[in-house]
Amino acid sequence: MQYDYSKNKEEKPDPVKADVKGTLPAWLQGTLLRNGPGMFSVGETSYNHWFDGLALLHSFTFKDGDVFYRSKFLRGDTYKCNMEANRIVVSEMGTMAYPDPCKNIFSKAFTYLSHTIPDFTDNCGTNIIKYGEDYYATSETNYIRKIDHDTLETYEKVDYLKYIAVNLVTSHPHYGKDGSSYNMGTSIADKGKTRYSIFKIPPTAQDKKSPSLKDLEVICSVPCRSLLTPSYYHSFGMTDNYIIFIEQPFKLDILKMATAYFRGVNWASCLNFHSNDNTLIHLIDRKTHKPVPTKFITDALVVYHHVNAYEEDGHVVFDVIAYKDNSLYDMFYLANLQGGLDQPKKMGKLTSKPEYKRFVLPLHSDKGVDVGSDLVKLKSTTAAALKEKEGKLYCKPEILFEGVELPRINYDFNGKKHRYVYVTGVELSPVPTKIMKLDVETKQMVEWSEENCWPSEPVFIPAPNPLEEDDGVVLSVVVCPEPGKSSFLLVQDARSFGEIARASVDTDIHIDMHGVFVPQRT
Numbered sequence: 001m002q003y004d005y006s007k008n009k010e011e012k013p014d015p016v017k018a019d020v021k022g023t024l025p026a027w028l029q030g031t032l033l034r035n036g037p038g039m040f041s042v043g044e045t046s047y048n049h050w051f052d053g054l055a056l057l058h059s060f061t062f063k064d065g066d067v068f069y070r071s072k073f074l075r076g077d078t079y080k081c082n083m084e085a086n087r088i089v090v091s092e093m094g095t096m097a098y099p100d101p102c103k104n105i106f107s108k109a110f111t112y113l114s115h116t117i118p119d120f121t122d123n124c125g126t127n128i129i130k131y132g133e134d135y136y137a138t139s140e141t142n143y144i145r146k147i148d149h150d151t152l153e154t155y156e157k158v159d160y161l162k163y164i165a166v167n168l169v170t171s172h173p174h175y176g177k178d179g180s181s182y183n184m185g186t187s188i189a190d191k192g193k194t195r196y197s198i199f200k201i202p203p204t205a206q207d208k209k210s211p212s213l214k215d216l217e218v219i220c221s222v223p224c225r226s227l228l229t230p231s232y233y234h235s236f237g238m239t240d241n242y243i244i245f246i247e248q249p250f251k252l253d254i255l256k257m258a259t260a261y262f263r264g265v266n267w268a269s270c271l272n273f274h275s276n277d278n279t280l281i282h283l284i285d286r287k288t289h290k291p292v293p294t295k296f297i298t299d300a301l302v303v304y305h306h307v308n309a310y311e312e313d314g315h316v317v318f319d320v321i322a323y324k325d326n327s328l329y330d331m332f333y334l335a336n337l338q339g340g341l342d343q344p345k346k347m348g349k350l351t352s353k354p355e356y357k358r359f360v361l362p363l364h365s366d367k368g369v370d371v372g373s374d375l376v377k378l379k380s381t382t383a384a385a386l387k388e389k390e391g392k393l394y395c396k397p398e399i400l401f402e403g404v405e406l407p408r409i410n411y412d413f414n415g416k417k418h419r420y421v422y423v424t425g426v427e428l429s430p431v432p433t434k435i436m437k438l439d440v441e442t443k444q445m446v447e448w449s450e451e452n453c454w455p456s457e458p459v460f461i462p463a464p465n466p467l468e469e470d471d472g473v474v475l476s477v478v479v480c481p482e483p484g485k486s487s488f489l490l491v492q493d494a495r496s497f498g499e500i501a502r503a504s505v506d507t508d509i510h511i512d513m514h515g516v517f518v519p520q521r522t
């Protein structure tokens, strides 16, 4: 059976009641809010890349034993301009659009600002993030869109640049226990000062009127290793005392970007993987706001998703999903996604499988330690950090699993030593066919799959007053392209990974990217 990645999806703004089989826990009340691309052609024009598609929000609301589904396109300026012109007029990562007649809103588009950075898209289709009490649809540009998590309505466009000099910002922030959010972005506008900035947005003040971004505080700025080629990154790690930032040799070429529009190429062509370079791992002290002076390096890699990070006996341990090259992006060109499971030869292939890697950064001094010795003192891992010279350690990760992506943990364990990770299983094709629960202690895993079913990122929701890390449920959207079979929301007991309920909806559901669970206020 085949899922048509290029097909435009329809929105279902009115709630569709799902058919629930099994028993939902009574405490499971709230909304699973998800985001992903949903429209791939407008009029006669089409996007080239799956990530480019116009953002389609969708949600599953759990209310007193019932589940309701709905979906709605994000009504950003990009969506509106495209609809008005009946063609794609705003460029996305994989598609450069010409010209841009919607001058009233995108007046600055492609006229070079004094710094040669074009105005970016507000088609925020990657994730949903929370700043203060507000939810935003996000991509990786300087624009985010506030949304209503109940109705999926689109509210105002927020420009990070009003608050901090960042042109690119991740869609994977971290959250503190007090409701603070932490995120990071790159400033590429001022070529002499290309830098990465980590910032904090404190919880919403009592007077709820001011937007939470108004209180944004810069925690630390890290200069780029090479001013004209900052690293691309998609997420970062955070422990109680440190931020972990991987400056990988998958780089954005600013000069190429400045001329891309005239050269007729997309932004993605300005991203290059330099396999002969190394990777620099930055550890930023959250108290002093300064990078730790030790230089931690490792081989060239491409990381999109951090899994978790924590401190243990004078070390910082962090887990990531890593690739040996950047073939992941290429695989998601719509031309490479034709085919489907029954025609795998037609599909693009990953030339590097995702690997779950554990890195360990020793915090103790390397003074008096011989060159070549391993400074990692943890018994539980084979990850090493070999002294190269004074203040410089070469990190060798331990590979715990392979063929896994879209990692989620019990977020209460973020920054703490975790044992369980929920992931989708991927081989060398872009189609996730299973979800898994990984046990990083025993290195065992449990799988869930069903014929012709494509599950999305599994989201863990803790039970009230949990006794164990895996006390809760795992929610995954499962798309079934087979005619006559409904797509459904799968509810698993996180402990046993067994199905406890499924909420089937009699309507088309799209494959999505990321999302959050919004608990119902009690």
Ligand SMILES: CC1=C(/C=C/C(C)=C/C=C/C(C)=C/C=O)C(C)(C)CCC1
Residues within 6 Å of the ligand: 051, 092, 093, 120, 121, 126, 139, 140, 141, 168, 234, 267, 268, 304, 513
């Ligand atoms: C528009 C735009 C970008 C968008 C990137 C996006 C949308 C990335 C999504 C990545 C995902 C979903 C990865 C999953 O693992 C860039 C290249 C940052 C810079 C140029 C403008």
Ligand SMILES: [Fe+2]
Residues within 6 Å of the ligand: 171, 172, 234, 304, 305, 514
């Ligand atoms: Fe992501």
